[in-house]
Amino acid sequence: NAGVMQNPRHLVRRRGQEARLRCSPMKGHSHVYWYRQLPEEGLKFMVYLQKENIIDESGMPKERFSAEFPKEGPSILRIQQVVRGDSAAYFCASSLGGTDTQYFGPGTRLTVL
Amino acid sequence: QQQVKQSPQSLIVQKGGISIINCAYENTAFDYFPWYQQFPGKGPALLIAIRPDVSEKKEGRFTISFNKSAKQFSLHIMDSQPGDSATYFCAASSMGSGNTPLVFGKGTRLSVIA
Numbered sequence: 513n514a515g516v517m518q519n520p521r522h523l524v525r526r527r528g529q530e531a532r533l534r535c536s537p538m539k540g541h542s543h544v545y546w547y548r549q550l551p552e553e554g555l556k557f558m559v560y561l562q563k564e565n566i567i568d569e570s571g572m573p574k575e576r577f578s579a580e581f582p583k584e585g586p587s588i589l590r591i592q593q594v595v596r597g598d599s600a601a602y603f604c605a606s607s608l609g610g611t612d613t614q615y616f617g618p619g620t621r622l623t624v625l
Numbered sequence: 626q627q628q629v630k631q632s633p634q635s636l637i638v639q640k641g642g643i644s645i646i647n648c649a650y651e652n653t654a655f656d657y658f659p660w661y662q663q664f665p666g667k668g669p670a671l672l673i674a675i676r677p678d679v680s681e682k683k684e685g686r687f688t689i690s691f692n693k694s695a696k697q698f699s700l701h702i703m704d705s706q707p708g709d710s711a712t713y714f715c716a717a718s719s720m721g722s723g724n725t726p727l728v729f730g731k732g733t734r735l736s737v738i739a
Contacts, residue, residue, distance in 0.1 A: 516668070545726055554631070554714055554729035555669070568726060603668050611720040614727060616661075616668035 514539065516606050516617035524623045525594050533589040533620045537606030544587045545614060546572075546579060549601040561587060567610075594624045629717050631730025638737050644702040646733045648715035651696065655717040659727070660689065660700050663712045672713070673700070705737045 517536040525531050537544050542563050547555040560568040561581040572579065576594075581587040591598055601621050605614035630649045638644045648658075656677055661669035675682045675689040675698065682689045688701040702709055712734050716727040 543725075547727075547729075552731075554629075554731040555727070557726040557728070560726050571726070607725075610725050611657075613659075613671055613674070616670065618666075618668045 516604060516615055518602075518604055518617035518620050520620060521618060522621050522623070524625060526625050527595055528593050531591040531594050531598070531622055533591075533602050533604075533622070535587040535589070535604035535606075535617060537587070537604075538615055541606035541608050541615075543607045543610055543612075544581050545605045545607075546587075546589050547603045547605065549603060549619070551600075555603060558589070562610075591622075594622075596624045598622060599624045629715060629728050629730045631715050631733060633733060634731070635734040636736070638705045638735065640705065640707060640737055640739045642705050642737075644705045644709070644735055644737070645699060646713055646715070646735075647697065647699045648717075648730050649695075649697045650717050650728075652717070652719070652728075653696070654719040654721075655728075657718050657720045658689070658691065658698050659716050660687075661714045661716065661729075663714065663732075669714060702735075705735075707737045707739060710735055710737050 544561045546558040549555045557571040559572045559579045576592045578590045601619045603619045605616045607614045659674035660672045662672045663669045673684050673687050677693050686703045691698045712732045714732045715730040718727050
């Protein structure tokens with residue numbers, strides 16, 4: 513029973529580059545959430561997606577950030593023109609349904625130089 | 626998003642002792658309160674969760690106490706062990722209204738010393 517998978521686990525980008533973070537939910541799960549964790553902080557919600565739909569993106573910055581969860585393949589969190597303030601751990605979680613337990617992946621640690 | 630306030634920020638407990646972490650919330654629409662455990666370099670893992678129709682839930686050495694009128698809930702770890710040393714996060718969400726993203730506290734770093 514594979515859990516939530518995220519890749520890459522570590523990502524280093526220079527300012528101005530693009531970062532692409534991938535999340536494969538648990539088998540059978542069609543709900544995906546992305547959270548960001550800054551050092552010494554709790555996790556902050558960014559976006560909630562179901563297959564091919566964005567349900568709630570209220571926590572996502574309006575510029576440079578986008579997310580998708582296509583019919584086939586993993587969910588992608590894309591950060592364009594990264595800045596140093598984007599350095600953080602990005603976690604995705606998946607659930608069977610919208611009101612079910614969220615299971616978290618191991619995270620992608622993004623470092624912007 | 627409404628905040629969830631968590632305390633203490635860090636906690637040192639002797640092996641065999643009781644660890645207590647507290648959380649408070651403001652949004653009365655919250656109806657689901659999970660606790661997550663996170664080890665360094667890992668993702669959060671669900672430990673135990675409670676809904677407001679009960680005042681206490683126990684699973685092994687872990688107990689959640691919930692006070693709806695005070696809008697507070699706490700995690701008690703009985704017989705704390707060195708392997709419990711981790712960061713603990715409380716969280717809340719409004720499952721009933723379909724607002725399911727979790728709102729997290731800032732975390733408590735627990736160290737259990739022998």
